[in-house]
Amino acid sequence: MSATPRTVIEPFAIAHATLVTGDAAGTVLDDMTIIVGDNGRIEQVSPSLSTPIPSGYHMLDATGKTVMPGLINVHVHLFSDGKPINPKLATPAGQRRMAAFAHSPFGRPYIAAKAKSSVITQLRSGVTTLRTLGDVGYEAVALRDRIDAGEIVGPRMLASGPLLAIPEGHGAPLIALICPDADAARANTLENIAHGVNAIKIAATGGVTDAQELGEAGSPQMTVDQMRAICDAAHESGVIVAAHAQSTEGVRRALLAGVDTIEHGAVLDAELIELFLNNPNALRGWSALIPTMSAALPLLDADQSVSGITDIQLENARTVVAGMVQGLHQAHEAGIRVGVGTDAAMTFVPQYGTWRELDLMVKRGGFSPVEALHAATAVNAEILGVEDVTGSITSGRTADLLVLDGNPLVDLRMLEHPELVVAQGHPIWHPDRNIKRFDDMDTLLDRLYAF
Incomplete structure (x- = not known):
């Protein structure tokens, strides 16, 4: 019997993103690039203008998008x-x-x-x-x-x-x-x-x-x-x-x-x-x-x-x-x-x-x-007890990331429909398409809490 195949991570970079760091000060950084290696870890976080994309890395253009920790x-x-x-x-x-x-x-x-x-x-x-x-x-x-x-x-x-x-x-x-x-x-x-x-x-x-x-x-x-x-x-x-x-x-x-x-x-x-x-x-x-x-x-x-x-x-x-x-x-x-x-x-x-x-x-x-x-x-x-592994967008941390259409610090509802989820370096494309939602429940909660 053959072994179950392991999931594979292809290295990539998310470029030209607005970065919401999630820190206590609410720091937001403009036009940033995040480079993720084939081990699923963040290799570099730096301004896009000074960050060349390594050869063999997929480049995702996040212009106009917000990236934050998962x-x-x-x-x-x-x-x-x-x-x-x-x-x-x-x-x-x-x-x-x-x-x-x-x-x-x-x-x-x-x-x-x-x-x-x-x-x-x-x-x-x-x-x-x-x-x-x-x-x-x-x-x-x-x-x-x-x-x-x-x-x-x-x-x-x-x-x-x-x-x-x-x-x-x-x-x-x-x-x-x-x-x-x-x-x-x-x-x-x-x-x-x-x-x-x-x-x-x-x-x-x-x-x-x-x-x-x-x-x-x-x-x-x-x-x-x-x-x-x-x-x-x-x-x-x-x-x-x-x-x-x-x-x-x-x-x-x-x-x-x-x-x-x-x-x-x-x-x-x-x-x-x-x-x-x-x-x-x-x-x-x-x-x-x-x-x-x-x-x-x-x-x-x-x-x-x-x-x-x-x-x-x-x-x-x-x-x-x-x-x-x-x-x-x-x-x-x-x-x-x-x-x-x-x-x-x-x-x-x-x-x-x-x-x-x-x-x-x-x-x-x-x-x-x-x-x-x-x-x-x-x-x-x-x-x-996993702060050395995740919870922030820092070199050496695991790439647990969200790509959003807007800044959640301005509107938390931006979190409802992420455009991309990255879990331990694995991109999940079009994540919202396969979620079974309950419209009646969502409508009720929207009404109760003023959405």
């Missing part, structure tokens, strides 16, 4: 496409039925195909690095390995495998391994690592989408000791840990345990702000916030008849979302690292909608477009 999405699920979730399937019984199918001989190929489709959609929409946070099994690990082996072109991936939850906790049983105590929590962490994950996720509190009682969303579910066992086991292998946390107490417990990223968030106090900035139990001595406005705000802003959420879920959302928004503003003002993650696959969060998270951070989170773009590139790269 987007990074640090909170992705791959099992769905963002259409409203049937409330009956969000119950424990419904999740058990879905889990039984997903792990059946018929379900496993379906989940694998859905994961691949979701990842390719993320890529074609401009995401060149992503982290999954809650997979049905190890389908994301397998897909990541195929990309890394050069079998298929795709984004750089950190794959979590199933998240870790208490019995009947958030995400259980569909996308979770069950942790009744600290010993089981450590054992399940090591099980995930043995399967090759390079990210871990904890359900520290209840969530909105599967809440069955008032107050369940945000209620603490895992103890500090359980989460410390997870963090210690993961950190021993250099793996960062994320925690779904939607209350002040849930965030507190997760930070004390040493998680590296808080997903969603809540109202912060002085102790929590200090723990974000200086967390002795985190892998790198600090923790970051990933606010996921895309998954939170539409649950309140869209009519319930459209969102499909139950009365209980709506009431839970009112409390949780208000805390998330306030916590985001507090984190921004305190200088906490804030990253960009969409919670893709959740209700009204399509795989192609990463640009909307930046827009919501500006419209509802107090960020400037410069800050939002910086968060989605360089800050996210730092959060994931």
Whole structure:
């Protein structure tokens, strides 16, 4: 049997581009050329007038176009496409039925195909690095390995495998391994690592989408000791840990345990702000916030008849979302690292909608477009520990690039339809042509958020 052919990179140069660097200052450079070698790395970034194109390199004329670093999405699920979730399937019984199918001989190929489709959609929409946070099994690990082996072109991936939850906790049983105590929590962490994950996720509190009682969303579910066992086991292998946390107490417990990223968030106090900035139990001595406005705000802003959420879920959302928004503003003002993650696959969060998270951070989170773009590139790269590889357009970095029709610092919607995506040196031509979009959902979100 012949080996699977590896994808090949042909060296090229993008010339005469306006370069949006994505740095904290919002630096924009005119008439620049970026040279990319056959190893997929950036060889040179310099003014076009003083940059000859090497022999044998394809030249792409980007006159009138903008080039920026590829987007990074640090909170992705791959099992769905963002259409409203049937409330009956969000119950424990419904999740058990879905889990039984997903792990059946018929379900496993379906989940694998859905994961691949979701990842390719993320890529074609401009995401060149992503982290999954809650997979049905190890389908994301397998897909990541195929990309890394050069079998298929795709984004750089950190794959979590199933998240870790208490019995009947958030995400259980569909996308979770069950942790009744600290010993089981450590054992399940090591099980995930043995399967090759390079990210871990904890359900520290209840969530909105599967809440069955008032107050369940945000209620603490895992103890500090359980989460410390997870963090210690993961950190021993250099793996960062994320925690779904939607209350002040849930965030507190997760930070004390040493998680590296808080997903969603809540109202912060002085102790929590200090723990974000200086967390002795985190892998790198600090923790970051990933606010996921895309998954939170539409649950309140869209009519319930459209969102499909139950009365209980709506009431839970009112409390949780208000805390998330306030916590985001507090984190921004305190200088906490804030990253960009969409919670893709959740209700009204399509795989192609990463640009909307930046827009919501500006419209509802107090960020400037410069800050939002910086968060989605360089800050996210730092959060994931890949800042030496990606997140900026610098010689020696991997060529993860977007070519746009205009400047996203002037209009973030320029990100919605990239003209060219380059992932690890591989150009994806006409990326927008093969994205399956949901016109009714997009029209609704445009109306809700003034487009």
